[in-house]
Amino acid sequence: MGHVLNNTIQDILVRRARLEGKEVLWLPGTDHAGIATQARVEKELGKENPPRTRYDVGREAFVDMVWEWKNKHGGIIIKQLKRLGCSCDWERERFTMDDVYAPEVARVFTELFKEGLIYRGRRMVNWDPVLRTALSDEEVIMTPTHSKLYTVRYKLSDGSGQLLVSTTRPETIMADVAVAVNPNDPRFAHLIGKTVVRPLCEADIPIIADEHVEIGFGTGALKITPAHDRVDFEVGSKHNLEIIDILTPDAHINCPGCPELHGLDRFVARDKSIELLEAKGLLEKVEDYDNNVGMSERSHVPIEPRLSMQWFLKYPCVKEAAEAVANGDIVFRPAHWAKTYAHWLEGIQDWCISRQLWWGHRIPVWYRKDKAEELQNAPKLDEADAEAGDIYVGVTPPSDPENWLQDEDALDTWFSSWLWPFSTMDEECRKTFYPTSDLVTGPDIIFFWVARMIMAGYRFTGQKPFSNVFFTSIVRDLKGRKMSKSLGNSPDPLDLIAKYGADGLRFGLMRIAPTGTDVKFDEKQIEEGKNFANKIYNAARFRMMQGEASTQPAPKFSAVHIDILSKLKELHGTVADALGKYEFNTYTQALYSFFWNEYCSLFLEAVKNDLRDGDPAFRNATLFTMDTVLRHYLALLAPIMPHIAEELWQSLGFAARTEGKPLMSTPLPSADTLLAGMDETEVSKARALASALYETANRARNLKAEYNLATNKNVRFVLKPTLPVNDDLVGRLALLAGAREASVQADYDAPKGTPTALTPFGELFLPLEGLVDVDAERTRISKELEKINKEISKSNAKLGNASFVDRAPAAVVDQERARLAEWESKKAQLETMLSALG
């Protein structure tokens, strides 16, 4: 659903831009999703009988298998987008591992390496023990977890006592190389420099002093396990401590010195280690403890901090990237994301770009065979080693491949995706389309992708990669959970399209999710989109049933015709303004309410008689107006509901005017042609009359409803006008109100108790000419009076307040006075009616 939302927004921008006559490039493509795709294929291998691993298959054959899988399944998203109607430039579809893109990635790697920004180093990384690869910091999700805090007794080697040490990871005790206390902690000052006995895999380890230990926290003593904790690693380095790694890549214990735990899974070993400690009498206590555990975004298991040889990138152009957003060169919408972005850039750490995967861009680095082993274990490799001729870095393999070994690792997928905006374009294309205009994406990848693309843009093109970034809503289910493939809580867009149509899906989703705040997906909303499409279709069909418009006799326009054309003109402005500001909500609302309320419910209902047996001059005006409205409206609608707009454009015959060209490649009809010959005052007069007519019709319907005559078409209305009202308007009033007739009688003498409503045209009477329930009437009127009296006293209080009258704008005060007058008159009316009933 996220893709549907995202791509609908892009399609709206793209289609609208085309209608505005712009040349548009929308270049579709996909990335190779390194981890996810490889894991998927490995899973399939594991299901075979007998199960196989990628190592059984071998690198080359395995990569072929992934390609095969990709070719089979990678097209699904593309298919969905096509079904959704996305007007991409499909011939330019790109893939991050295609023949043109891949060398680009290697080239960029080489360039950054030569610049010294990429280096290889032995560092603490986030290790995923299931996928057996390093991850970037962004791929680790800190998750609140209910854990246990174990307090363990570390005996002093000289037997003079013990130190209590708390830990959440007793299974790593064998890798402890020291116990640290704060140098300023008086409780332990005398112990610094002594040794304690490591309680598992026993050995004497020193008690050291380090500021990092908080005096007030826990027991005040901290075990130091440099191989399995980031902070401990730093403390260890500072104090030159040994690093004992007791975990295998898949997080099993590797400690022959402790045979009871050796070979066990880390969590099994945790329980077992507690048993061992308890048996030795070294377990002081166990407490419940809530902490945050880093989980792999991919495999959902706790990551291991692990000392490992990896490739890192010092981000380029961080300053330019930060400034571009801060100074508005690149505009984020909603704007508040700029803060999140700035905060991330401030604390930015080097990016671990190597992955222990086979599916992806293999790192373009080769090691001299005769020194390979030595190089593998070097603490750091960079440009200096290349200059020394020990390693080779380049887009193409070395000329004497037999003497070199290529690095086994692949690059993080984002290390290719971050080049997308410009790597997908050739020189010629860039001249026209780079920097690009809009990026539409989810806020969940603001760091993974957006920030990195901006940095890459500045570094490799010297420019921003795009001018606007629109962050979409995150689509959640009704329980508030993010929709995702793994949760299985997202409906299949193809199913929704089958059920509601692509246009229904697009419109329905945009109606609830356009502002960039998260949204709960409800299929009901999509049904509304379908209903709207249906409404448009029916309205168009209604027009088709009427036949051709004619210029003979000359069309005669009534106020309602001018009114709807004027509203259409207004809609043009609203749409242009809303889309210009990326306010998709305003866009959809305006489209919806114009068509359903203004055009169908008011205008069409008011002109139906023109089409039946009315004045042919009116008929021609009405047909002309319908055609004008539909023609303009379809063009305004097309960006969001392209299928129905195009279909009706053809079947209503509008395409014939442009030699059959589709709406998609027709310029947007100009709003200036609407009511071109009319002066402003004439138009606003017509609008006022039409508005008065609709308001009067409403009052008339209300009167009918109040007397339970809502469906009775035999009623008649009498209007005692205060304004000049012509026959045309009165006729339309009767039609709108569903009455046999409406008549104007300036001297009408209403029988006592005749229901009446105050309308913009004057007093409107509904002669009852039949029986009404007098008691029910009396009750109803009394209730009404009660309500009105309340309003009147509220209004009086307000107007009696000197500061309101003095300080509020005159218009507001006048408005209040008008309201009061209206209530007073209504009150008088009701009182008359009440007395008439006796």
Next chain:
RNA sequence: GCACGGGUAGCUCAGUGGUAGAGCGGCUGUCUUACACACAGUUGGUCAGGGGUUCAAAUCCCUUCCCGUGUACCA
């Protein structure tokens, strides 16, 4: 902990100083010759709580509570 969103009708959401809105749902009627995926009417709200500024607060300020997201973390 810090930062950013959000809390408005039964539901999903608009509304940033001037009479609380839409669609859906509920309830009443209606197969009115474009549309029952519809039409007409109607019912729903102490705008999370408290305090403040203002003639006037859903809207601005302070504060508390709840939900979501990001980020940092002490074993």
